Amino acid sequence: MYPQLGGFLQDAFQQGILSISHRSEAFMTMAGEAIQLMKEKLEIPQDYTVMFVNSATESWEILPQSLLTGESLHVYSGSFGEKWYQYAHHIRPEAKAVVLEIDQELKPEELPVGEQTQMLCITQNETSNATQVRPEILQKLRSQYPNVLIAVDVTSSLAGIYLPIEAADYWYASVQKCFGLPAGLGIVICSPKAIARMKEIGEKGRYNSLSNIWENIQKTQTHITPNVLGIYLLKRVMEMVPSIRETDKRVKEQASYWYKELAGLKQFELLVQNEAVRSDTVIGVKGSKEDIATIKTKAKAHGILLGAGYGGLKESTFRIANFPALEAYELEQLHEFLKAY
Numbered sequence: 001m002y003p004q005l006g007g008f009l010q011d012a013f014q015q016g017i018l019s020i021s022h023r024s025e026a027f028m029t030m031a032g033e034a035i036q037l038m039k040e041k042l043e044i045p046q047d048y049t050v051m052f053v054n055s056a057t058e059s060w061e062i063l064p065q066s067l068l069t070g071e072s073l074h075v076y077s078g079s080f081g082e083k084w085y086q087y088a089h090h091i092r093p094e095a096k097a098v099v100l101e102i103d104q105e106l107k108p109e110e111l112p113v114g115e116q117t118q119m120l121c122i123t124q125n126e127t128s129n130a131t132q133v134r135p136e137i138l139q140k141l142r143s144q145y146p147n148v149l150i151a152v153d154v155t156s157s158l159a160g161i162y163l164p165i166e167a168a169d170y171w172y173a174s175v176q177k178c179f180g181l182p183a184g185l186g187i188v189i190c191s192p193k194a195i196a197r198m199k200e201i202g203e204k205g206r207y208n209s210l211s212n213i214w215e216n217i218q219k220t221q222t223h224i225t226p227n228v229l230g231i232y233l234l235k236r237v238m239e240m241v242p243s244i245r246e247t248d249k250r251v252k253e254q255a256s257y258w259y260k261e262l263a264g265l266k267q268f269e270l271l272v273q274n275e276a277v278r279s280d281t282v283i284g285v286k287g288s289k290e291d292i293a294t295i296k297t298k299a300k301a302h303g304i305l306l307g308a309g310y311g312g313l314k315e316s317t318f319r320i321a322n323f324p325a326l327e328a329y330e331l332e333q334l335h336e337f338l339k340a341y
């Protein structure tokens, strides 16, 4: 969390934000400001639509439900990409998967994209195994397959690194990662092409049909009573943060610093060998079960919580969340700990 959140929470309480109706003018103004600030700070094109949902997980389902009538092609190397594929497959059995090795770079020209492929689904930052699909590759996908819609999971990278939003059609994230905010709010960003496709398909009737979410956001309202506090805090954080280009630079410098430092630890290895696919916002380290348990226990005694591994990598890795909200003193603390290890 950003340390400024304490003050923002106090402000929310004192200004009566916690009691406003989500159909009120006050809410519409606040939500509109949050969206506008996000567009400015994150370089989201003005003709894209920003919408509020409950989580990234919900966005996994909204996509096959409202934007597909047939095949989606999911390309992934880790657990989050796999879960997305499974939820999509449950709704649209035509969903297909291309599973990459952890160190394997996505090659746009090698994908089995065909006439029937309606959507390419990419997990840009795979939080579970600390890999990423570099933004340049998303741009290549766009030029290679101009007629296929592209959906991108940026749950653990949006607001952390610069992303070429114009290169894809359906982006989503949760705010508890790079936004430095408490959990309980998801963001979906759609291109004009995605909205046109939504209208063409005309799926309706569910509370979270994309058309219902979209119709409400036209009035700067939401389809459900939303996390009003979360939207308020998002607005305050977006006011406070610098441009995404600046954050991108800082996060990447910090990442290369951690990779260098961690590569020097004797008992451990970087989880991702191929530099081209290493994440900037999630740093993964692997070792024996015993060594991983030991470093986590020792770090804890120093007041540092090293992130556990995820899924099948739970015991054989630890992860560092290299998120923008980390402060200099926290980085220094970890640096001192690793130096002495």
Ligand SMILES: *Cc1c(COP(=O)(O)O)cnc(C)c1O
Pocket: 055, 056, 057, 058, 080, 123, 125, 126, 127, 128, 153, 154, 155, 156, 174
């Ligand atoms: C955290 C995460 C999710 C799930 O986010 P929720 O807020 O729990 O829905 C999905 N995808 C990726 C890549 C994640 O890191």
